[in-house]
Amino acid sequence: MAYITGFLTPVKNEDRARYIASAEKSWPLFQKYGALEQVETWGEDIPPGKVTGFDLAVKLEPGEVVVLSWVKWPDRATADACFAMMQDDPGFADMDMPFDGKRMMWGGFEPIFQS
Numbered sequence: 114m115a116y117i118t119g120f121l122t123p124v125k126n127e128d129r130a131r132y133i134a135s136a137e138k139s140w141p142l143f144q145k146y147g148a149l150e151q152v153e154t155w156g157e158d159i160p161p162g163k164v165t166g167f168d169l170a171v172k173l174e175p176g177e178v179v180v181l182s183w184v185k186w187p188d189r190a191t192a193d194a195c196f197a198m199m200q201d202d203p204g205f206a207d208m209d210m211p212f213d214g215k216r217m218m219w220g221g222f223e224p225i226f227q228s
Contacts, residue, residue, distance in 0.1 A: 116189040116192050116222070116223060118219060119222055120180075120218070121167065121181055122182070123173050124178055124211060125176055125178075126176055132180065142205055143195065149185045151185075152184075153182040154182060155180060167181070172216050
C-alpha cells in the first residue's frame with residue numbers, strides 16, 4: 114500500500130526561487146530511492162490560527178510563507194529505506210536548504226481514502 118511523507122515548512126518569500134530549485138534538485142534523489150511522486154505547494158490562503166493553525170505550527174515569522182509538500186512512496190519500507198540512506202548520500206548533503214529546518218515538521222502517513 115502507498116505511503117506518504119508529509120512536510121510543513123516556513124520559507125521566506127524572497128527564497129521562493131531557491132526553494133523551488135532545491136525541490137527540483139531533490140526529486141531525482143527521491144526518485145532514485147523509489148519515490149513515485151513529489152508535490153510542493155506554496156501557501157496562498159493560510160488564515161492565522163488562534164489555537165492551532167499552519168502558521169502556529171511552524172512559528173511563522175513576518176515575510177514567510179507556509180509550504181506544504183509530500184512525497185508518495187510505494188510503501189513505508191521504501192520511504193524508511195530512503196531516509197536511512199539519505200544520511201550517507203552526497204547528493205542530499207549538497208542540498209541548499211532555504212528554510213529554517215528547526216521549524217520544519219514532517220511525518221509519515223498511511224492513506225485511508227483516495228479517489
